[in-house]
Amino acid sequence: MSQRFPDVQGGGSLIVAWQVKGKNILVVGGGEVAAGRILHSLNADAKVTVVCPKSGLNDEVAFRVAQQQISHVDRCFEPHDLDGADMVLSAVDDPATSSRIWQFCKERQLPANIADIPSECDFYFGSMYRDGPLQVMVSTNGNGPKMASIVRKKIADTLPQNTGAAIVNVGKLRKKLRDVAPDISEGPKRMKWISNICELWTLEELVKMSDEDMDLVPTFYDANIVPSFDDIHAKSDASNFTSQ
CATH class of the missing domain: 1.10.472 (Cyclin A; domain 1)
Structure with missing residues (x-):
């Protein structure tokens, strides 16, 4: 055939705009990474529940709890926290706990993202640029989050402000x-x-x-x-x- 079709480039991700408006997202952890996940989820109009001891909440997450933007469970994760969840975002520093959460999610067929463990993620978070309805995400497929941020800034600098x-x-x-x-x-x-x-x-x-x-x-x-x-x-x- 004379027509040339695009070459297949394996190893990528299927980048989609996941509609989670009104969906229940469970976030495990309350630090800086969790704060970013929470903000992304709230921007997408999801209902967010955070499971984390109060002492582990950083200032931003504590603020969102105080403003009742999110629900808060003041303790460590337990398997029944997955009841009613549509998506799980784990952002804790304990690798063993993270893997345990991943296994529970797999048993329930819940889509999950386990921070800093690419092999235990159904999807990745990219570096996001937002201007009203415009959203531009740069993903490195878990290889280099900092590089994603650098590329995103370069793209954003080329876009007109309006x-x-x-x-x-x-x-x-x-x-x-x-x-x-x-x-x-x-x-x-x-x-x-x-x-x-x-x-x-x-x-x-x-x-x-x-x-x-x-x-x-x-x-x-x-x-x-x-x-x-x-x-x-x-x-x-x-x-x-x-x-x-």
């Missing part, structure tokens, strides 16, 4: 377009049309898109026309002139 705002506006526009063309069969056309808008408009134009602009853009959809930012404002000016 990228998140542009994405928010595109999300709003997608919802308006679904109202104009709600039929499921329109899905591929909608996706292609929105993609063309994103490619045609500059980031600055996407950020500047007003609610009025968002109402006008979908009016070009039925004609299968991808309007430029100037087209939208020309139509807006004409509409305003007519209404005067």
Whole structure:
């Protein structure tokens, strides 16, 4: 075959955006690593329970307990703590305890991450950059967390500061377009049309898109026309002139 397909590169991870909103995440431990895991989980709107003696909580975890952002079990881990959990994040310094938690999770088929033991992880935490709805994760597949942080910072430095705002506006526009063309069969056309808008408009134009602009853009959809930012404002000016 003349067509060339991508080469398979084994040894990677399947990087996905795991939706845990409303799910129960159990965090074992209360130190710095646990604090990072907790923040990631709360940012994803999960329900978090921390199992750790009160004396082992660092300032950040103690603050989240005091603010009732998370539930706290003031003792060391016990197997029944896994009851009702959808995911387990272990962040304790005791390797024997960590491996024991991993075995309990395997018996219950619970997805788990055991800090600092890559071989006992169903998934890894990468270095995360966040700007509103934009999330960029860099993973080294457990080989070098510090390197992931360095690469993430370099990527973040190349992104315009208003990228998140542009994405928010595109999300709003997608919802308006679904109202104009709600039929499921329109899905591929909608996706292609929105993609063309994103490619045609500059980031600055996407950020500047007003609610009025968002109402006008979908009016070009039925004609299968991808309007430029100037087209939208020309139509807006004409509409305003007519209404005067």
